[in-house]
Amino acid sequence: MSDNHHKVIIIGSGPAGLTAALYNARANLNPVVFEGIQPGGQLTITTEVENYPGFEAGIQGPELMDVMRKQAQKFGAKTFFKEVTKVDFSKRPFVVESGKEVYTADAVIISTGASAKWLGTKGEDEYKGHGVSACATCDGFFFRNQKVIVIGGGDSAMEEANYLTKFASEVMVVHRRNEFRSSKIMEERVRKNPKIKFMTPFAIKEILGTEENGLKKVTGALIENTKDGTTQEVEVDGIFMAIGHKPNTDLFKGVLDMDETGYLQVKDSSTYTNIEGVFAAGDVADKTYRQAVTAAGMGCKAAIDAERWLADQGIE
Ligand code: NAP
Numbered sequence: 326m327s328d329n330h331h332k333v334i335i336i337g338s339g340p341a342g343l344t345a346a347l348y349n350a351r352a353n354l355n356p357v358v359f360e361g362i363q364p365g366g367q368l369t370i371t372t373e374v375e376n377y378p379g380f381e382a383g384i385q386g387p388e389l390m391d392v393m394r395k396q397a398q399k400f401g402a403k404t405f406f407k408e409v410t411k412v413d414f415s416k417r418p419f420v421v422e423s424g425k426e427v428y429t430a431d432a433v434i435i436s437t438g439a440s441a442k443w444l445g446t447k448g449e450d451e452y453k454g455h456g457v458s459a460c461a462t463c464d465g466f467f468f469r470n471q472k473v474i475v476i477g478g479g480d481s482a483m484e485e486a487n488y489l490t491k492f493a494s495e496v497m498v499v500h501r502r503n504e505f506r507s508s509k510i511m512e513e514r515v516r517k518n519p520k521i522k523f524m525t526p527f528a529i530k531e532i533l534g535t536e537e538n539g540l541k542k543v544t545g546a547l548i549e550n551t552k553d554g555t556t557q558e559v560e561v562d563g564i565f566m567a568i569g570h571k572p573n574t575d576l577f578k579g580v581l582d583m584d585e586t587g588y589l590q591v592k593d594s595s596t597y598t599n600i601e602g603v604f605a606a607g608d609v610a611d612k613t614y615r616q617a618v619t620a621a622g623m624g625c626k627a628a629i630d631a632e633r634w635l636a637d638q639g640i641e
Contacts, residue, residue, distance in 0.1 A: 327429070331357045332640055333631055334421050334430035336409050337573075339366025340617045341607025342436035343393040344624030345631075349434075350400035352632045353641075356434075358397070358404045359423065365390030366438045367460075367608075368617055375466065377617050386463075389617075414580055414600045431640050432602045432631040435581075435589065436624060437573040439608040439615070443566055444476065448532030452564075456543025457532060459566040461485035462616070468563045470494045474546060476529060477567035478502060483511040485567045490520040497561065499524045501551050524559075526551040532564055572609050581605070588612050596627035602638075604630050 333349050335342045338360035349356040363369060368386035375383040384392075394404055405423075413420035418429040441459035443449060449457055458464040461475070465488060473493045475486045478500035489496045498515065503525045505512050515521050531547040545560045572588045574581070582590040582599040589605040591597060596604040606627035607620035635641065 329426070329428045330418060331355065331428065331430050332635060333357070333432045333434065333628075334359065334419075334428060335434045335436060336412075336421070336576075337361055337366065337436035337438055337607070337609070338364050338394070338404065339368065339390070339436060339438045339607055340393065340621040341438070341609075341624035341627070342366075342434070343390070343397050344621040345434045345436060345606060345628040346397035346402035346404070347393070347400060348625055348628030349632060350397055350402040352628070353401075354632060354635070356397075356402050356628075357428075357430075358402060359407050359409045359421070360404055361408050361437065364404075364406060365394070367440070374463065374617065376462070393621075409576060412576055412580065414603055417602065419602065431638065432604070432635055434596075434624075434627045434631055435577070435598070435603065435605045435609060436607045436620070436627070437576070437609045438620075439570040439572045439588075439612075441566060442569045442571055444529060444568065446529050446531060448534060452532055452534045452541055452543050455541040456534065456563045457566075458563065461488050461565050461567070464563075464565075465489050465492050468493045471562035472497070472560065473563035473565060474499050474524075474529075474559070474561050475565045475567050476500070477569070478505040478507060478525075479567065479569065480507045480511055481569065482567035483507045483515045485565055486515050486521050487518060489565065490518055493520070493563070496521045497524050497559065498522070499527050499529060499546075499548060501528045502526050524548065529564070530556060533558070570608070570612070570615070572612070574609060584612075586612065596623060596630045602631075602634060604634075 333356040335358045407423040411422040472495045527548040530549045533545045589610040604627040606623040
């Protein structure tokens with residue numbers, strides 16, 4: 326076999342991919358991780374992570390991912406700062422391409438994650454991490470006694486709005502239609518919450534903010550009535566996007582089984598996909614929990630599934 330052949334190739338380097346790498350490295354499988362265009366994944370765009378067990382004082386997202394990478398490397402995992410551009414799982418060994426480079430693998434673990442959808446509105450990029458967030462669980466704590474907006478009308482928006490009332494003094498759900506696509510029970514729960522106000526049918530036109538002593542801060546939003554086009558400014562300290570996530574599965578369309586929203590499907594409670602020898606872990610295969618710790622747990626399961634499956638093929 327060539328130098329470009331590996332027993333295990335892991336695609337994606339968030340908590341799922343790096344945990345899989347750690348376990349497979351410790352099983353002497355010499356895994357290789359293709360880190361993709363955002364090494365470390367979604368946690369590298371959050372600030373403090375306070376809910377990852379083992380870090381009593383919290384840890385910065387990028388630092389956590391750095392530690393995970395080093396821990397996997399310590400046991401022999403290799404990480405490539407390369408993006409996978411094509412796969413061929415129709416034959417074994419499996420083929421994984423990065424541009425013009427061609428690699429082969431006996432087993433593949435897919436942990437390409439999901440990406441939060443963003444509005445693309447004016448001010449959004451400028452204030453990301455300074456009041457604009459796509460993760461209430463990660464960042465809600467920083468908005469104690471402050472006013473925040475949640476954008477969206479699905480279950481995520483309802484869940485995030487409710488969650489944010491633990492901290493915020495007022496939560497405004499801004500949704501572009503008067504009808505909500507969330508489940509009725511979740512919508513009713515939110516409607517009964519005295520800290521939550523609904524603003525419909527409104528879309529965010531611009532995110533407003535200031536910069537003092539080099540520190541950027543959201544101060545409000547310009548919102549537009551989607552029926553009559555009138556605009557108004559609302560004062561808020563934080564804006565949370567809850568307009569859905571997109572699993573990063575474009576590479577696997579027509580190859581691996583996905584649900585109607587593009588999430589990879591795994592068999593029962595394992596990490597087996599519909600192609601034997603190809604496993605999936607983390608947010609790419611989980612639209613329910615989407616936490617760093619659940620992704621890491623699933624990465625561990627994928628590594629163990631891959632190790633046992635490879636052993637059955639006589640590859641150790
Ligand atoms: P979703 O159901 O796709 O809802 C996205 C919401 O964002 C919709 O209300 C949509 O508006 C709005 N939106 C999308 N793009 C927008 C844009 N550019 N500008 C303004 N608004 C925009 O996504 P989700 O809420 O993340 O839920 C995804 C899946 O996970 C669903 O199946 C959901 O049931 C499930 N989930 C379940 C739970 C739970 O059961 N605990 C919790 C969270 C999620 P429109 O309605 O106008 O299209």
